[in-house]
Amino acid sequence: MNKSIFTLMTAALLMTGSMFSSAYAAAGDKAAVAYASSSMKLVDGTKLYLGPDATHLLKPSASFKVEGKDFVSFENLTGADPSTTFSGFVPFELRNVQATATGATFELWADGKQVVVKAADGTVADGGVGSNKLSELNTVFAVTYASADDKGQVNFNKLYTSVIPTKEVGLSVVAFTNSIEWDADMLNEYNSKGITFNFAADNLVGNVFADEMKAVKAGAAFDSWVAGTYFVKGAAADITKFKTTQSAENAKNLYFACLTDDKYVLNGQKAGEGHKFAWVKGETISAAAATLSKDAAFTSITEGDAINNENALTLNMAPTIATSNPVTVGAYKASESDTKAYVTAFLNSSVVAGAIMLPATLGTSTYLDASVLLKKDAVNTVNIYFTSGKQSVDGDANQQYEYHKYLVAGAGASDYQLEARAKSEIDLASPMTQWVVSGFNGKASFTLTNREAASPANELVLKLKATDVEGEYEIESATPAADDAIAAGVTANSTGNAGAKNQSLIGKTVRFNSVATTKTDGFLEMTKAEREGGFHLLFSGKVPGGIAEMYGVLSANNATGTYTPSENKGDYAFTAEVVKDGTPAVANYIINDVDAAYLDKDGNIVTVKDTLAVPSYKLVVGTNSASKKVLYLKKDAVTTIDKDDANEGEFFFRKNYDGTYAMGLISTNYAGSVKATAKAVEVNAAGTAFAAAGTATLYVPTISNVTIKFNDNSDATSLPAEPRHVSFDNVLGSVAMQMNKNNLEEGILSKEGLTFWLDTVGKADVPKFYISRGVEGQDERLFMFNSADSLGIFSEDDAQLSENKNYLLEGTASDPKAIFRAATLTAKDTLTTTVDGDLIKDDLKAYQYTIQLNDEDVDNEYVVKSVKGGWLYALNGKLGFTSDPKKAMVFTLGDEVPTSNDAIEVSEVKVIAGEGQIQIAGAQGKKVVVSNILGQVIANTVVASDNAAIAAPAGVVVVAVEGEAAVKAIVK
Structure with missing residues (x-):
């Protein structure tokens, strides 16, 4: 910006009416900070600078209290050159201006505090001295004019105290403004x-x-x-x-x-x-x-x-x-x-x-107010979300666009790079997706800094223009502005014809979605209980033929063994020690400080630092019973070694978007350990050893995705891994199902809930379950199914257009329905599903759920989470899955367990479930109602004998005997 300094025009050429706040007008523009002689009107509200000349201006001093009230004085009377530094120079404001016979009196204010000087001699007040009394300070100033023509002008050349006798304040203090x-x-x-x-x-x-x-x-x-x-x-x-x-x-x-x-x-x-x-x-x-x-x-x-x-x-x-x-x-x-x-x-x-x-x-400006991205008294961190472009078409590399994707810092072959990625490909809580608002040029350009990535993809300067859609902005210019600024994720059309192209950020429209952050976003920070309770590391990744999963175990299955990959968990778990030294030694972290900005109460931009902390640990494998030495993972070879050896390792865990972690190794340079090319610990290609210098990196894993299996008591937070019957009940209703117009059995809330089978899945630390409902007369059951993969609209998570709209939960943009799909549990953990006569190979994760306590201090209140992703919740009485855990429904689980052919005593009455019938003993002359779990009445009769048999279909039935509580029974 080229701003030259000119003298003031006369007062007749000045006009009131501000278009934007002066707090932003000269942001970052040192050339604008100079002043010239002023002849402004001496009226309330006029702002001016004071000093003996344009290169020696006065600052307000630091705030000090007198009789409980905040005041400022002049910092000094020799002034300082604003062309050297503008820090601390603010205009003084005239208040309570009163005309006198020869001049005027007025108060001076700065930063909302009144300016005072010593009444006795007009010198700077002794700020902060407790003995100062308000009566000893001068709060009103005076000027006089040599000519009547000057009356009411700010062309004075001396400033006095208003007390009698008056005292000159400083040496020929003159008023100034800046002219641009x-x-x-x-x-x-x-x-x-x-x-x-x-x-x-x-x-x-x-x-x-x-x-x-x-x-x-x-x-x-x-x-x-x-x-x-x-x-x-x-x-x-x-x-x-x-x-x-x-x-x-x-x-x-x-x-x-x-x-x-x-x-x-x-x-x-x-x-x-x-x-x-x-x-x-x-x-x-x-x-x-x-x-x-x-x-x-x-x-x-x-x-x-x-x-x-x-x-x-x-x-x-x-x-x-x-x-x-x-x-x-x-x-x-x-x-x-x-x-x-x-x-x-x-x-x-x-x-x-x-x-x-x-x-x-x-006239009208396209300048933006700082509040577009800067918050008051708080740093603003955002995800950058594209609203421009076309819908990408699933499976077509030439039809991939930025629409509804996010601008993130990704890792290329040799450095960080900008990428447009779908929600399902990233973790919005990762610092790689988070941009800290770190500056504003006072017009339309904001600087945003990535919390994790280093140059060249860590800092963006975006010049924005408001669109007709509230909250959306077009990028008019950008730094970096290379034509392939968002190449990754916006695949080029190799034919050169119509289709996706590698384009710069210029011309794109975006939204800025504010996100909450923590100091350790994207990196694992273990609690003391987790560090000391022990854990195993499960490494996984894609290999030819599927997914490989291997634990790290001690080869001899004791504390002296070599750490090697194995399909079995082994007996020896890790514990972790927080590193107590390192560089920098300020704490136990790699520290990445990036600039951040916010607005103070007066609208001024304040710059601070946003700190990203990366916790690092030494991993203790076990205790040698003979020598009592603690063994650690070693650097490079990734094997065990005695504690305090020069090669002992120090590791950190960076979170992947799928919830697993990449295990990083601390190098000699703390800050250099997190970079685009940093290596991750991986299982070697032969599956026989671990390596820390292979092909896997923190951002491009092979067999290096780490799931951390803590040795906690999962039953304390999860429903125990036991097959059972339950109902899911909530104050708004209980889980049931109904056939909709698209012939889908959709999950609903109903006053009368259903009882479901829970079948356990595997032996995970956090148990997983299938949730199903028997189908009368058939081997098949109806299994609860997360229909995310069947959605037929543009998927916000994948930023892709799919096929079938019937699986979208009504009233949402992308939440899948919870439906019940017919399937057969052919073996433990194996389902077969047939739809329209075709065998469907569904992702079994879509049928699997964890059921965990909502609050560890409250018994029998559970939330249901799909292993496929999302918590079970209800919207307008229909069930679906949400990515927002705050919306998850809290269920109590009905604990009635139906009998098989054992007798149920109801007072002196007995109900016995048999094959195809219910036998009622001791109820002669009483009315008996038998209904199925849906509430449909199977029998409604007065029994004539003391041992009556009532026909009933196989499955769970409810038996209500007159005068007794209803019971459930299983008919074979």
Whole structure:
């Protein structure tokens, strides 16, 4: 940004009305921080800088208390040069201005605190000294004027205390403001769609500048045209051509704001004044460029008082048609009572007494407020979510786009890179997907820094433009701006025809979704109980023929064995020790500090650091019973070694998007251990040993995905791994099912719930279950099924278009239904499913669930989580799966266990379940109702004998004997 410093225009050329906060106007722009003599009005609210000269300005001191109230004074009376540093320089504000016979009195405030000096001698108050009394301090200042013409102006050259006798404050303290020269780039940036100029008059005549236009800077004469800033309108391509190559030829098709020979008749008009502006075609100007171009060229555009009258601009020219120049462009009014104002050029220093010249004020801005991405008093961290592009088509590499994907930092072959990835491919809680808002240029460009990645994909500078959709922004420019900035994940069409292309960020539209963060996001931080309770490491990854899973065990199955891969867990678990040393030694972490920013209470940008901590551990394999030495994993070879050996290892665990971890090894450089090419511990290709220098990296694993199996008591949080019958009950209803119009048995909430079979799956530390319901007269059961893979709309997780819409939970954008699909449990952990006569190979994870306590301190309140992903919940009475654990339904489990053929005693009555019947003993003369679990009545009769038999279908039935509690029984 090129801002030159100019002296203030007179008060008549200044106009109130701020377009955006001055807190952001000069952000990062050191050149804007300079000041010139001021002749502003001395009124309440005027802001000014104070000092003996423009290079020695006064700062407010640190805040101090007097009688319980906060005050500031002047930091010193020698001042400091703001061109060296602007830190701490803020404008002072006038309050409670009172006119006197020879001048004025007023209060000075800074940062919301009143300025005081010593009453006795006018010197700086002793901030913080407890003996200070308010009566000893001066809170009101005074100025006097040498001439009556100066009254009410801020052109004083000395500042005094108001007490009698008055004391001078400092040495010839003068008031200043900053004046900024605008260039063409600044104007076009102010409104990227096209700038306009307004003038503060209700009845304005001849304002050609109300049309959207672009500013073009001609830095040197061309084709007899003069240098200057031109205001043009026309086709965007023609404007771009003219800006790129300034020539009479390229100017022909454009229109230029130009002074003409046509004049207004103005009161008090002087020769050469009152000329009208018009849009003149470039070819006309080119025909007489030596003269006409001067009537279209602006020599300077100045913001005279940037702290009180932002965007009020003085437009200067040196045209040929004026009898003398330079001239100032403004809206001329003969007097305050004049009903019209005329946009014209006026000879400088020749304003008729009583006449008013109104400056130009910039119209609507496309600048953004800092609050778009910066929060008050809190750092903002976001996921960047694309809303532009097309829906990607599943399975078609040439139809992959950024639409509904996320901008993340990925790892390439040699370094980090920007990628557009679907939700299912990433973990939104990972620091690789998190961007810290770390800066704002005061206009439209925000700096965002990735929490984990290093250069070149760690920092983005995005110039944004608001779209018509609230919360969505178009990226106008970006750094980095390479054409393949988001190549990974936006696959190129190798044929070069229509389809996905590697494109830059420019032109994309995005949303910024704020996310909560913790210091250790993306990395495993073990609790003390987990570290000391012990754990096993299960390594997994894709190999030819499927997925390989191998534990790390001691080869001799004792504390002295070599650590090797095995399909069995082994007997010796790890414990972990938090590392107590390392570099840096401040804590037990690799520290990544990135810049972060927020707004303070006054709207100023405050910069702090966002710290990402990576916990690292030494892993204890076991205890040697003979020597009592603790053994550790070793570096490089990844085997056991005696404690305190120079090669003992130190490891950390970086979370993968699927919930597993990559196991990293600390190198000699802490900070260098987390990088795009950092190696991960893996099982070697032969499956016989571990390696820390193989092909696997933290971000591109092979057989290196680590699942950490803690030796906790899973039954304390999970339903015990025992087959059983249960009902799932909630205050809103119990789990049941119904056939919908698409012939799907969908899960619902009902007043009358069903009883389900729970079958255990494997021997996992956290038990998994199949949830099913028997089908009368058939071997098949209806198994609860997570229909995520069957969704037939655009999947938000995968950013792909799929096939069947019937599996979407109504009222959601992407949550799958919970349905019940017919299947046969042919062997433990094996289901076969037939749909429309075809054998379907479903992902068994879609049928498997964990059932865990919602709160360890509350018994029998469980949540159901699909192994496929998502918690069971209800929306409008229908069941589905949500990725938000806060929405998970909390169920109590019905504990009635039906009998087989054992007798159930109901008072003196006995109910015996047999084959195809229920036998009722001791109920002669009583009414008996037998119903199925859905509530359908099978029998409703008064038994005539003391040992009656009632036919009933196989399955669970409910028997209600008059005067007794209902019971459940299993009929064979």
